[in-house]
Each structure stands twice: as C-alpha cells, then as structure tokens.
Amino acid sequence: MRSFFISCLMLATTSVTATEAKKDRWNELMKLVTTEMKILESTKRKGPDMRYRMLELHSEILKLVHEKNNKEFLAKSTAGVRRPKEEYFAETRKYYSKTKEFGFNFLKEYPNTAHKPWVFFVLGLNSRDYGRDNVAEEYLLKTISLVNDPHNSLRHHAETALADHYYNEKRYKEAIVYYERAIKKSEDEWLTKHLFNLSWCYLKVHDFDKAIKAIQASYFKSKDKSYVNIRDQVLENIGSFYVYASRPLEGLEFYLKHEKDPVPYLMPMGLKAMDKGHMKETDQILASVQELINKNNWTKYQEQLFHTYLDFYNHYKRFPEHEKTSGQLVKYYQKAEAYNKTADKKKQLPVEMKADAIEKMRTLAGFLQIKVAKDMKEDSSDFKENELNVVLKFFEHLIVLDDTKRIEYYYFRAETYYSVRRWKDAAPSYVEAILEAKRVKEEKIGRKAFDSLLALTGMEVLSKEENKKFLIFAYSEHLAFWPRDERSEQIYPKLFEIYHEIHDDQKASQVLAVFHKYYPEHLKEQQKHMTRILDFFIEKKNTAKLAHWIHEMKAGFLSFSKDTIEKAEITLGNILFMQYQEMAKKGDRVAAAKGFESIYVHKLYTDKVKYQAAFFSAMLQLEMGETAKSYHWLELAHARMTDEQWQERRVEELKLTERMYRLQDFVTSFNMAKLHLKKFCGLKDDTQSRFFEIGIMTALVEENTKVAEGMISGFKKCINKPALVDTSLSQIYQFMEKQGDFHGLRLFVQRHPVEPYITQYRYSLQKWYWEKSSLTLKDSILTEFKVLKNEETSRWLVEMKLFEQAKKDREALESYVIWDKPVFDGDAYNKALETYLLKVQAFKNNYQGLTSSTQVDLAILSTRHFSQIYQIIGSKIQAVRPKGMDEATTKAFTGAMMGVGKEFLGVSAQFEKNLAKALKDKETLTHGSRSIASVEDIENPVHSFFTGVTMDKARE
Amino acid sequence: MKTTLLILSLVFLASCSSSRIERKIDDVHWDSLADESYLRWGESRLEKHASTQHPVINCYKGKAKETLVQYKKDYEKLVGTSYYWLHIGNCYFVQDAWSKAEFYYRMSLDESKNATIKSIALNNLGLISFKHEQWEKGKELLKESMKTASEFKVPRYNMSQLYLQFGHYDKAIQLLTEGPFKNSQDIDVYFSLANAWLYKGDLEMSGKYFAQIPKDHFRREDIAATYALYLIRKNDIKGAFAIMKARERSGVLEITAISQKIEKMLASRMKQE
Numbered sequence A: 001m002r003s004f005f006i007s008c009l010m011l012a013t014t015s016v017t018a019t020e021a022k023k024d025r026w027n028e029l030m031k032l033v034t035t036e037m038k039i040l041e042s043t044k045r046k047g048p049d050m051r052y053r054m055l056e057l058h059s060e061i062l063k064l065v066h067e068k069n070n071k072e073f074l075a076k077s078t079a080g081v082r083r084p085k086e087e088y089f090a091e092t093r094k095y096y097s098k099t100k101e102f103g104f105n106f107l108k109e110y111p112n113t114a115h116k117p118w119v120f121f122v123l124g125l126n127s128r129d130y131g132r133d134n135v136a137e138e139y140l141l142k143t144i145s146l147v148n149d150p151h152n153s154l155r156h157h158a159e160t161a162l163a164d165h166y167y168n169e170k171r172y173k174e175a176i177v178y179y180e181r182a183i184k185k186s187e188d189e190w191l192t193k194h195l196f197n198l199s200w201c202y203l204k205v206h207d208f209d210k211a212i213k214a215i216q217a218s219y220f221k222s223k224d225k226s227y228v229n230i231r232d233q234v235l236e237n238i239g240s241f242y243v244y245a246s247r248p249l250e251g252l253e254f255y256l257k258h259e260k261d262p263v264p265y266l267m268p269m270g271l272k273a274m275d276k277g278h279m280k281e282t283d284q285i286l287a288s289v290q291e292l293i294n295k296n297n298w299t300k301y302q303e304q305l306f307h308t309y310l311d312f313y314n315h316y317k318r319f320p321e322h323e324k325t326s327g328q329l330v331k332y333y334q335k336a337e338a339y340n341k342t343a344d345k346k347k348q349l350p351v352e353m354k355a356d357a358i359e360k361m362r363t364l365a366g367f368l369q370i371k372v373a374k375d376m377k378e379d380s381s382d383f384k385e386n387e388l389n390v391v392l393k394f395f396e397h398l399i400v401l402d403d404t405k406r407i408e409y410y411y412f413r414a415e416t417y418y419s420v421r422r423w424k425d426a427a428p429s430y431v432e433a434i435l436e437a438k439r440v441k442e443e444k445i446g447r448k449a450f451d452s453l454l455a456l457t458g459m460e461v462l463s464k465e466e467n468k469k470f471l472i473f474a475y476s477e478h479l480a481f482w483p484r485d486e487r488s489e490q491i492y493p494k495l496f497e498i499y500h501e502i503h504d505d506q507k508a509s510q511v512l513a514v515f516h517k518y519y520p521e522h523l524k525e526q527q528k529h530m531t532r533i534l535d536f537f538i539e540k541k542n543t544a545k546l547a548h549w550i551h552e553m554k555a556g557f558l559s560f561s562k563d564t565i566e567k568a569e570i571t572l573g574n575i576l577f578m579q580y581q582e583m584a585k586k587g588d589r590v591a592a593a594k595g596f597e598s599i600y601v602h603k604l605y606t607d608k609v610k611y612q613a614a615f616f617s618a619m620l621q622l623e624m625g626e627t628a629k630s631y632h633w634l635e636l637a638h639a640r641m642t643d644e645q646w647q648e649r650r651v652e653e654l655k656l657t658e659r660m661y662r663l664q665d666f667v668t669s670f671n672m673a674k675l676h677l678k679k680f681c682g683l684k685d686d687t688q689s690r691f692f693e694i695g696i697m698t699a700l701v702e703e704n705t706k707v708a709e710g711m712i713s714g715f716k717k718c719i720n721k722p723a724l725v726d727t728s729l730s731q732i733y734q735f736m737e738k739q740g741d742f743h744g745l746r747l748f749v750q751r752h753p754v755e756p757y758i759t760q761y762r763y764s765l766q767k768w769y770w771e772k773s774s775l776t777l778k779d780s781i782l783t784e785f786k787v788l789k790n791e792e793t794s795r796w797l798v799e800m801k802l803f804e805q806a807k808k809d810r811e812a813l814e815s816y817v818i819w820d821k822p823v824f825d826g827d828a829y830n831k832a833l834e835t836y837l838l839k840v841q842a843f844k845n846n847y848q849g850l851t852s853s854t855q856v857d858l859a860i861l862s863t864r865h866f867s868q869i870y871q872i873i874g875s876k877i878q879a880v881r882p883k884g885m886d887e888a889t890t891k892a893f894t895g896a897m898m899g900v901g902k903e904f905l906g907v908s909a910q911f912e913k914n915l916a917k918a919l920k921d922k923e924t925l926t927h928g929s930r931s932i933a934s935v936e937d938i939e940n941p942v943h944s945f946f947t948g949v950t951m952d953k954a955r956e
Numbered sequence B: 001m002k003t004t005l006l007i008l009s010l011v012f013l014a015s016c017s018s019s020r021i022e023r024k025i026d027d028v029h030w031d032s033l034a035d036e037s038y039l040r041w042g043e044s045r046l047e048k049h050a051s052t053q054h055p056v057i058n059c060y061k062g063k064a065k066e067t068l069v070q071y072k073k074d075y076e077k078l079v080g081t082s083y084y085w086l087h088i089g090n091c092y093f094v095q096d097a098w099s100k101a102e103f104y105y106r107m108s109l110d111e112s113k114n115a116t117i118k119s120i121a122l123n124n125l126g127l128i129s130f131k132h133e134q135w136e137k138g139k140e141l142l143k144e145s146m147k148t149a150s151e152f153k154v155p156r157y158n159m160s161q162l163y164l165q166f167g168h169y170d171k172a173i174q175l176l177t178e179g180p181f182k183n184s185q186d187i188d189v190y191f192s193l194a195n196a197w198l199y200k201g202d203l204e205m206s207g208k209y210f211a212q213i214p215k216d217h218f219r220r221e222d223i224a225a226t227y228a229l230y231l232i233r234k235n236d237i238k239g240a241f242a243i244m245k246a247r248e249r250s251g252v253l254e255i256t257a258i259s260q261k262i263e264k265m266l267a268s269r270m271k272q273e
Helices: A002-012 A016-042 A046-078 A092-109 A115-131 A137-144 A153-168 A172-180 A192-206 A208-222 A231-244 A248-257 A263-276 A281-297 A299-315 A319-339 A354-378 A385-401 A402-418 A423-440 A441-456 A463-480 A484-503 A507-517 A520-540 A543-554 A563-583 A587-599 A607-623 A625-638 A643-648 A650-662 A666-679 A686-701 A706-720 A721-739 A741-753 A757-771 A777-788 A791-815 A826-852 A858-877 A887-922 A927-931 B003-018 B043-054 B064-071 B085-095 B100-112 B113-131 B135-148 B154-165 B170-179 B187-200 B202-213 B215-219 B222-234 B236-245 B253-272
Strands: none
Touching: A016 A046, A046 A092, A046 A115, A092 A385, A115 A137, A115 A153, A137 A153, A137 B100, A137 B222, A153 A172, A153 A192, A172 A192, A192 A208, A192 A231, A208 A231, A231 A248, A231 A263, A248 A263, A248 A281, A263 A281, A263 A299, A281 A299, A299 A319, A299 A354, A319 A354, A319 A385, A354 A385, A385 A402, A402 A423, A402 A441, A423 A441, A423 A463, A441 A463, A463 A484, A484 A520, A507 A520, A507 A543, A520 A543, A520 A563, A543 A563, A563 A587, A563 A607, A587 A607, A587 A625, A607 A625, A607 A650, A625 A650, A625 A666, A643 A650, A650 A666, A650 A686, A666 A686, A666 A706, A686 A706, A686 A721, A686 B100, A706 A721, A706 A741, A706 A791, A721 A741, A721 A757, A741 A757, A741 A777, A757 A777, A757 A791, A757 A858, A757 A927, A777 A791, A791 A826, A791 A858, A826 A858, A858 A887, A858 A927, B064 B085, B085 B100, B085 B113, B100 B113, B113 B135, B113 B154, B135 B154, B154 B170, B154 B187, B170 B187, B187 B202, B187 B222, B202 B222, B215 B222, B222 B236, B222 B253, B236 B253
C-alpha cells in the first residue's frame, strides 16, 4: 500500500511546472545538505552527535539521489527506452552502500553510543527504501530490541515501520502483530493509516469482520482532526471490504448512511460486487445510484453509471439490457453534444467515456454478429431472432454514436442481414453503406459493399422491380466511385440498357456521357446507343425529348455528324408540324397558327425547327389575311434561318410577297421585296427581278415615287433583266404625269434626261398649260419651256404669246367703232370702213396661222376666235346706221352693208362648220373642244361635275 | 356666340364643298343603271337590299375600310369568285384611293376570263383615267368595255357624259337613246339628253326631256342650272330665276361658279325688263 503512495507522488510530479519546481527544490535541498555535509566533514574533531548528523545527511542525500534516479527511470520508461531497471538506480545503490558503510563505521567507532538504536532505525529504513540487501527487518528488530520502553517513540516508529515492511512483503500475519501494537498508541496521528493498513491485513487473511471493523475505525478516526484524514482511501476501499465479506448491501447501507454523495464509491463497489458474483445485489446498488442521480440531479455521474451498467450487463451476458442501456447512452451523448455546445456550463454533461462506450458496443455487436452468423450457418432455424435484433440495434447505436466508423457499421449491418438471408433488408443496408462510403470516400469498404450488393442482385432473391432498383443503384454508384475501372467498363452499357428499357432517356444519356468521358475510345458504341434513344422518341413522337437531344447533339454531345443531326432535325420538324398542318387543313387555322407559334417559343427546339414553325405561322396568318402578323412571323423566321435556309425559301417568300399585295398590304409587300433584293442582291436571277417589279409596283400603288425611284437606284444591280429599269422609270413617269405633278415630273426629267421622257415631258406640259386653270402653273410651264430651249417648245411659246395678243386684238376689233360722225359723208365712210377692214385683214394675216397649230387646243380656240370675230364683224357692218342720211340712201346703204356683212358671216359659219366637222370626225377630247361649248356664254354645267358611274355587277 | 356661329358656318361650308354631285336615287324606277351599279343607290335602297347584294354594297354605305378588312379575311374563300378584285377596287374607288382602285381593276382584268368582269373592270379603269384627266385613254377603255359587253348601260352612259363634256352632242344623244337605253327611264339619262339638245340648240327636244324629269329633281344644282339656261333661251327669265332660287346648293366649286354666273345674268336681264 505504501508503494501506492509513492507512485501517486511520482505521478504528481509529471507536469512540467511541477517538475521544474521539484527540480529547484531538489537542487536546493541537495545544496543545503551537501553544504552542511561539507561543513561537518571539514570539521576536524567529529563527535558521535556530529557523526549521527552526518548519517542523517547521508540518508537525505541518498533519498535525493534515489529521487533523481527514479525520476530518470520514469522519464525513460515513459519514453519507451528499455533498460534494466537496476541500471537506473546504480547511483542509489552506490550511495546506499556508502551510507550503510558510514553507519557501520560510526557504530564501530562509537559502539556504545546512545545513537545506536537510531543508527539501526535509519539503516533499517534505508535498507527498506533504497537497498537490496534485505536487512531492513533485521535492523528494525535490532532497534526494537535496543529500546525496551514500549512507549518509546523510536520503538513505536520502528514497530510501525516494521509493520509496513511486513505489509509490503505480504507477510500479513506478522504485520498484524505490529499494527495491532501500533494502533494502541492513540497519540500517533497516523493511527488512521495504521488502522487502514491493519484492515487490509485482516482482509488478506480473510478475517472480514475485523477488517471491516478496522476500516470503519479508520473512517471514523479520520473525522477526528487529531489524526491524518484518510477518509477518501477508506471510502474507496470499504465497499470492496463489504463485497469480500459477502455483505455488499451492508456496504451500500454504510455509504448511504455516512456519505452525502456516495456515488463515486458505489459504482466501483457495484463492479466489485459484480465481479464477485453478487448479481442481484449489484443490480440493487446500481439502482440506488440511479435513484440518487435522479433525486439529486447528479447528471455528472450518469455517463459513468451507464458504463457501469454496460459492464454489469456484459458480465452477466444480459445483452438485451445491455443494448437498451446502450440506446440510453446514445441518447445521453446526443443530449450532451447538444448541451455542450451551449455556453451554459451547468448544463454540460461529461463525455469522457464516449470512446469506451463505442468500444463496448462495438465489441459486443461484433461478438453477437459472429454468433448469429455462426448459428445461421450451422442451422438456419437456429439463430435467435432477438439476438439478431440486438445486433442490428447495436449497429444503429454505433451509426449514431461513432461517425468515424459509420461506414463499417452500415456495412456490418448489411452483412448481418446477408448472413441471416434477409435479402430485402440487406440490399438497402448495402445502399446505405455505399452512400456512406461515398460520403467519406472510403473505397475499401465501399468496394466490399458494391461486391455484396451486386452479388445479391445476381441471386434473383428480390422482386424484379426491387432488383432493378438496387442494380441501378449499384451500377450508378460504382460508376461514380470508379468511372474508369475494369468493372465499370462493363457496367456502362448494362446501366444504359436498364435506363433505356424503362425509357429514362435522361439517365440513359447521362450514362453515355460519362461513358464517353472516361472511354472516348468507345464512341461508336455510345453513338449507337444514343441513336436507339432517338429512334424511340421518333417512334413515340416525343418531340420535346427529341428536340432536347438535338440541342445536345448540336452542342457536341457524343460528337455526332452534321448529317445525322440534320436528319434528326428534319424528322423532328415533320413530327412537330404534322399535327398543326392537319389542323390547318381541317380549317382551324387560328389553332394551327397558335400551335406553330408555341413551337417557336418553346425553349427546347432548335433554330431550324423554330424558323420552320415561324414560317408556317407566317403562311397561316397570311391565309387568314393577317399580313402584319404574317410579316412579324416571317421576321422571326428570318432571325433563326441560316443564309442557305433563307435562300431555299426564296420562291416561297416571293409567293408570300405577292400574296401580301393581293391582300391589300402594299407596304409589307414592298418591305419583303426590298429585304430580299438586299439580302440576295448577288443572285441576280428571275426571282430577284420579280421582287424588283413588286417593289416598284407597290411603291407606286402607295403613290410614293421617291421610294420607287430609290428602289431602282438601290437595286438595279440586283436583277437579271436590265429592261426592267426602263419599264420602271416609265411607270414612275406615267404616274407623275397622271397625278399632274409638275415639280415631280420636272425633277424626274432632270434626273433622267433621256427619251422618251424629254419629248413626253414637253407634251405633258403643253397639255397642262391648256387644261389647267392655275395661272401659277401656266407661268411655271412657260418658264420651263424657255428653260428647255427646245425648238418645238420655243415655237409653242411664240404661238402662245401670239394667241394672247390675238385675244387683245380681237377685243380691239370688237370694240372698234366704224362710223360715228353726225353727218354722213360717203367718201369718209368708205375710208373708215376700209380702215376697219384693213385691221381685220391684218388680224387675219397675223393670227390665221394659229388655226393650224400643232397645239390642238390652240388650233381649236383660234379657229373659234376667228369664227367669232367674223361673226362680230359681219354683224357690226350690217348694224351700221349713219346719221343724217335720207331714206332712199339709207335703204341703198343698208342693203350694201348687209351684203358686205353677209360675207363675213358666211366666213364665220364656214369656220364653225369646219371646226365642228373636225371635232366630230376626230372625236377630239381636248380642253379646247370642251371650252368652246356654251349657252349664253356660260359653259356646260356637265363639265364641272363629271365623275362617271362605277360598275359593280351585271344584271343578275 | 356670334363668332362661334360664324366659325361653325364656315366649317360647315368648307366641309360641304365637294368634287362630286350627289346623285343618289331612292326610287329604283328612276335608276336605269340600278342593275349594274350601286353608286346611285339611295340610302334606303342600300339598307333595304344590303343582305341580298354583294358585300361591296357596304362600301357605298360608308363602311369601305371595314369591308376591305373583311375582303382580306375572306381572301381564301372569295379570291376565286368573279367580283373579288373588282369589288376591292370599288371600295378603294369610293375612298378616292385611285391608285389602289386601279391596281385591283387591273388585277381583275388580268385574272378574269369572264367578259362581263372584264367589261366592268374596263369601265371602272376608264373612270380612273378620267380622274386623271386622261380623256382619250378613258374613252378607249370605255369603248373597250362597251365592245366587250354591249348590253351594259353604264359604260355607254359614262361615254355619253364624256361626249357631252367635249361637245359631241349627237354622239351622246345616240348613246342614250339607242341600244340598252331604248325605253329606259332615268333621271340622269333624261337630264343628259335635255342638256345635249339644249347645247345643240334644239330647245324643243331639250324641253321634251326636261319635262320627263320629276319636279323634285330640279332642285339638283346641275339640273337647275342647265334648266335655267334652257329657260333663259326660252326667254322665261322669271322661271329661270325661280328655278335657281329653289336649287339645293351642291357645294361643288365649279357648279357653284356657274350658278353664280347664271344668277348674275338673270339679275341683269330682270333689270332690263
């Protein structure tokens, strides 16, 4: 027992700070002792007292040396250095011999010294503690014999030292003799220790009653402050004493009665009782502990108690209870984990024994697993269901408790199921093991689990569906674990087949993608598999899926050729469009268009499909007369087309363009034409020429000559019929002329100063000059005629001026008074008449040429002028009545004038006759002919309102 | 308030001015062209017969835009029918959209092999030419129209109006009295004949035709003005004055100017008397 104290002391010095302090203390002591020793040694005359002191100093030095050697021994042992122990203590032994020799020399020198019993006592203690000469007993007995007084303290010390010696030497009976003497000395403060040691001696000699009495005495004496308190040691051991005495419940009672918190002592006592076979009592002890914990909320002991229970149940093979307690312990650790995260220290629970708990459960689970498997192997009906359940529960606890080895528990659990042929449970357990292996990247157990699961799926012990599910799992995870691996290479096609069979294209293709990634050398095989997927979708008309995969293939999936992708796209288009085309055929164009539009907006489809959908929608919209919508969809189609695709559609688009204007949308038709001319300018073919024609035509229908001309200048290089340019220019010219657009026509001719426009322009202006009433326009035309500097327009200008002069001269002739004298004078009258007729002659000579002008309007108007003026002249001459003439003369004069006037009237009539004939014969429809028709000098009202009557139908 | 009224009246006058004489006839018995044209159908006639007639009738009812949209929508259904392009042209014609009207008349001409349709298209194209004062071209188109379907009255009537304008009275009289017009009763035909005879100088014949026009129609400004000239020639100044006074103003600038000249002349003559 004393060695126990020493060990504790030694252990207590292991911490760094303690070691430092100890070292300082040791040096200090050594220094003090050696200093004193040197002083004493340097003394020449050394008496017995001094010698005895020196013996004491040697003993102190011996103690320090031993201390040093022991420290070194412990340090080296801990560090794993293997050397015979004795080598570490050579210095101790040496100094022991030196000290012993010094003692004997001292006794030799002073054989009768009063220090003699003390010298033997010191030598005895030194021999007991540091020597190997086994003379401690001898020297201590010598001491006792030298001190006769039984109350002498040296004798008491020697006796207790001898008792301790016997105790250490396991010579309990001899020790009892000396301890029994020692405990009689009630003033010894170490009485409690002697009682304690004595109790052990009684125990060792199986005198349990005395042992319990002695230890109880030690316990109670420890409460007395006169003695050294060894209560803790007593409490730690007294339980065992009761157990050894087969009275464990008395021990329990003792603790409960005398200790406020006996839990730390009850649990070891329980274990001791358990060891000694007191199962029932142990149960009672542990139950009491639990009661105390519960009562006092001593959660700090709960972990240890659970462990004690585990040991207890394990000891008596009470496995179900062990499992149950394990479950409680798992919950405890879960709770502790949660509490220990909080800052509330009061709530925190001890978890120091968690690793131990794991080990306990693990060991037991392992043991039971083997047992179950063994039982099953021997006889399948022999394994115990409850044992299996316990094993499985242990794995469940361990899965929760020990995350570092969770994968093992998953795997073991699966293996346990497998071993007892519970396939349905084994499979998901392997799945869990595999998933865990994946999580913690544990390949070794992972592979084992894969092997087992694959073996299981190969045994056909599960339902077909279940089997497939686990097979898929095993394959998929295997590929995820080992994407390039001998077995994986075989698995890819197998897994593909499974997915393909259940029509899970997404996963099947994923398999192919990974297969391709890790085995690019198998590309052909992979493509072949993918084609099977596509074929399936084609067969099922699953357009969404088909579109998806075309997208993927276009993005490079499995490196399919352009041709293959193209074929797939065409097939997709055919399937997609078929239903809406049917719909349109049946007359539901709105729905059909919507269908196409839905294809267009669908994210899945490729550009080609989208453009086709948009194109079909455009066509349908057009069929419904929705030109703007149609164009919108065409634009969307164009945005998705390649140039080649657009080019292929040109003829169709030409038809659409034609349909646009047929549907009254000239602007859109024009835009289409322009778009195509621009886009495919370089083609210069019939289609381009037709677009050109449409462009010009639609611009003119919209009365936009500027745009029409722009079309010519912009796109004449894009057509294959150069004559179209002239035709178009001619159309523009005619349009402007028709519109009476003087300024437009003038600029056009300036831009295109070529025939036939130059000539046509002159005649257009001439026609307008006579027809239009605007004086500003007439002035502009006259100015333009001057600017043109053309022989014909110059002549027309002269005639026009002449005609204006003729109108003035006619007025003069009309207002001319031939004779207004108060008295008639024949000669004078004749002269006056001659003068007038000469004026008429001059008028005729000056203006008669106008009646045959190439300007038809001028010729008609001039002729009418001449007719009218001769009419007026004739009438004027016939109406002359001179004043102052007698009746006979008047009669003769009037007759003569009537004749003269008649001549003129006849000419006038002839002019009219000729004019009427000419107009009638030629059905002349010029301004001139219209303007001469009048009644009372007022033009015919029909001139002003003629609009004609449109026709709508025939008589039905 | 006065200013507002003045503005309103000016606006009203401005909005009244037109380039066309309103020649609607409600009594079908006075419309010998009724079987060939909706143009002179009065409102009640249009309304009454709309459902049994061609959809183009709606364009004459002021719904040209809507009707054209409907033609667009009915393209597939109607494009093969005889009148499709023609009627689209007429709807544009009603809106004075001459270029578009011409375009569709030409479509009709190009795509139809039916003589009736061609004749109608030619007649209408002739009118477009007249709109552009292309008299000769218009005359040729009308001639072609008449030649293609000689039984039609409208092209003959239109041609007669052309002749009247340009002083070919005999031809106009011939067109309006022979062939399909024999024994036909029509206000505008009577008026045209009265006009032609008046300008030819035959007051008797002119008077004969004026007498056949129902009295109500003398309020039409063109008829009133022409009849006033007739009465002036007959020296019935007061009668001419009364006719002019009772006329309904057309708002057509040219006819208004003629009416004003006549009124001025009448005022002068009445003073003399």
